[in-house]
Amino acid sequence: MTSGKNYGRRREWGPKWTLAVIAAIFALFLSSHAQTLIPEPIHGVTVDNKNDIRDSAFLAKVLDSLRHLSVTPTVRIVYTPGNKGGSFAATSYLDATRQIKSVGYVFGQPVDSFYMKCFTPAEHLARFKDYVTALGAFVDFWEVGNEINGEWLFGETKDCSPKAPVSSTSQRDVVTKMTQSYDYLKSQGKVTALTLYYNTPCHRPAANEMFTWTSANVPTRMKNGLDYVLVSYYEVDCNGFKPDWQRVFSQLATMFPNSKLGISEFGWSETKPSKAVVKDLVGRHYAVHPSISKWVGGGFYWEFGIDMVPYDPASDSLWNTINTAMENQK
Secondary structure, eight states: OHHHHHHHHHHHOSHHHHHHHHHHHHHHHHHHHHTOOOOSSEEEEEEOTTSOTTSHHHHHHHHHHHHTSSSOOEEEEEOOOEETTEEOOGGGGHHHHHHHHTTSEEEEESSOGGGGGGSOHHHHHHHHHHHHHHHGGGOSEEEEESSTTOGGGSEEOTTOSSOOSSSEEOHHHHHHHHHHHHHHHHHTTOOEEEEEEOOTTSOOOGGGSHHHHHHHHSOHHHHHHOSEEEEEOOGGGTTTOOOOHHHHHHHHHHHSTTOEEEEEEBSOTTSOOOHHHHHHHHHHHHTOOOSOTTEEEEEEETBHHHHSOSOOOOTTSHHHHHHHHHHTOO
């Protein structure tokens, strides 16, 4: 019986089986390659949507600023939906994404929290599929939801540009969009990140408090499967409150036991403060390092494209401030 089974198995190793095994190994290699995480600590900056990286002159300045950094940056690219003239095609960002990838790592954001309400769930998923198809070769990881618990991610769409096809979207829609984008990205072997909005000490609807919302709306498969869980916090919008990051991230480490943790976003939001305030914000946020095993850093200063572009090596410049802060990240 035993020798017969072994003989049968040996006979099955014909050309078809050999090709099948090779294909399986190759697929496993591709999957493993796709799941490679960014080296730690992550030195993150954001190229926000207040300037258009598709503009060659601006892109050249961004690349010059990035190339001069003392560390290899991870660049969050905010892919703007469009304007009153219509939607921007994912392929229109291909050249800029490819060039930014040549100087660092890329964190792709197909939908910023500001624009979340402007999409129906079906449109939101279609957008992710479009961007992954067009840019996936140059994006290292993807943001499945930005500031996902923010109360502004749903509601009336009258101010959306391009014009939204519906008059309003719901909180339920937000959860659907988040889970659909996560499930799709995972099905494609992509690395996923979820950004939470830290609003615990600030005025907000109780249901949207970060831990309350996350407990109620992020499903177990995401709590166990997200590669990164990152936190956005705008201190200037929260009366200067300075969080106890050790406490915040220890709680998140329990909630997301398999995820890498870090800072996803900070900055000055609407009104730019003094240079001294910006320097203080940058210095402190890149220095955050709670004592948890899965800490990866990050930072992703939102206004990098405004404050650190063009490259300025002067000792008192904001470019030098962020360069020094990222050099010192641990």
